Amino acid sequence: MRSVVFDLGGVLVDWDPRYLYRKLFSDEEEMERFLSEVCSPRWNRQLDLGRPFEEAVAELRARHPRYAREIEAYHSRWGEMLGGPIAGSVELLGRLRGRGVPLYALTNWSSETFAIARKRYGFLGWFEEIVVSGEEKVAKPDHEIYRRLVERCRLDPRSTLFVDDVEENVAAARSLGFYGVVFRSPEMLAEELARLGFLESGVRAGG
Known part of the structure; x- marks a missing residue:
């Protein structure tokens, strides 16, 4: 070797998105649902594959307007996931x-x-x-x-x-x-x- x-x-x-999202959700179950169904691992993989954050966030925000603030935070507050x-x-x-x-x-x-x-x-x-x-x-x-x-x-x-x-x-x-x-x-x-x-x-x- x-x-x-x-x-x-x-x-x-x-790295764990929960470090950020525990600040944004008061309900742990809702947070976990958000991270599995909205800003999901599959969606994050698109970012890992080079998809621009701005594009990915805009599309997701349009699909889930209820979570617009939380979705935007995935980009604007990403550093808090570290x-x-x-x-x-x-x-x-x-x-x-x-x-x-x-x-x-x-x-x-x-x-x-x-x-x-x-x-x-x-x-x-x-x-x-x-x-x-x-x-x-x-x-x-x-x-x-x-x-x-x-x-x-x-x-x-x-x-x-x-x-x-x-x-x-x-x-x-x-x-x-x-x-x-x-x-x-x-x-x-x-x-x-x-x-x-x-x-x-x-x-x-x-x-």
Whole structure:
């Protein structure tokens, strides 16, 4: 194993729309219904695929005028969905960087809002390359975005660890020859990095 590819959201960055919408809804059940049926994961995926926020928000607002304010907040207050860095994971990233391990990232993220994350999190500058779905107009687990990562970064999947919190994304990476790990916790990742020889044995996230 030579290099590591990280997913960002759910692995290094804590992103959850509930951080924002708990401020806008007094009823938790209504909030969950809104996030599953209005500003849904399927709708958010369109943004990850590069659809402009302004267009997506306008169309959704017309379909659900009752929630116009909440829909608009998905764009205007998007930064409030960021809960911060996942400290243990960022610490491991720093240790890998200190050992000279080539680091890359592959993320499903809108190109518009990724600019906010770049400014907020300095550790995003530690990667040699970050492939963003919103810029590529294709997202995980589509094999095409993995192929672009391999070609652009000149990676050998057989010597590359791929870390993601979504099993489907890891399965796609494995099918293309990567060594894939489903992220569950920084502690679990630390053990896997040590087992693969990236870090010294016995290293603990946060320790």
